[in-house]
Amino acid sequence: METAEILKKHIDAPIIIDDRLIERDFGLLTGKNWNEIEKEFSETAHNDDRAQKYDYTRFGGESAEDVKRRLLAFLDFIKKEYGSKKILIVAHGGIMKMLQRVYTQEIIFTPENGTLQTFDI
Numbered sequence: 442m443e444t445a446e447i448l449k450k451h452i453d454a455p456i457i458i459d460d461r462l463i464e465r466d467f468g469l470l471t472g473k474n475w476n477e478i479e480k481e482f483s484e485t486a487h488n489d490d491r492a493q494k495y496d497y498t499r500f501g502g503e504s505a506e507d508v509k510r511r512l513l514a515f516l517d518f519i520k521k522e523y524g525s526k527k528i529l530i531v532a533h534g535g536i537m538k539m540l541q542r543v544y545t546q547e548i549i550f551t552p553e554n555g556t557l558q559t560f561d562i
Contacts, residue, residue, distance in 0.1 A: 445531040452529065461515035464533035465495070468502030493542045505539070512539050516562050528562075 445456050470478050475487040482500070489495050496504040519528055537558060544560050 448529065448531065454529070459515055459518075461511040461518075462530065462532045462536055465505075465508045465535045466497065466502040468497050468500035470497060470500050470502065491538075493538060508535065508539050509543065512536060512543065516543075520562060 442458070449456055467473075467478075470482065473481070479486045482497075483489070486495070493505045493509075498504050498507070534556075537556065540558065540560055
């Protein structure tokens with residue numbers, strides 16, 4: 442939200458908040474570091490997360506498929522609502538990684554803070 446507010450000062454466009462773009466839910470693992478998660482979940486948790494093969498449902502969170510479904514629902518909404526207009530989406534790294542997975546079938550890189558990526562939806 443902070444990033445969108447900063448961009449709003451330079452771009453004349455409305456800010457639309459949509460819960461389908463929230464970061465993935467780790468459930469009870471939220472706030473834990475990867476060492477703690479790997480100890481409690483599995484030794485491959487961080488690699489599974491990077492590869493978009495995570496499943497935090499047993500901890501009350503989301504799976505990669507859950508995130509993919511809500512992201513695809515959002516993208517369908519964007520297509521119907523805005524057609525071929527250019528849209529700026531501001532989101533966390535997990536959503537950006539899922540966009541990479543959806544549009545390229547692979548994870549190209551792990552987005553850093555302030556990464557700009559372009560996709561044709």
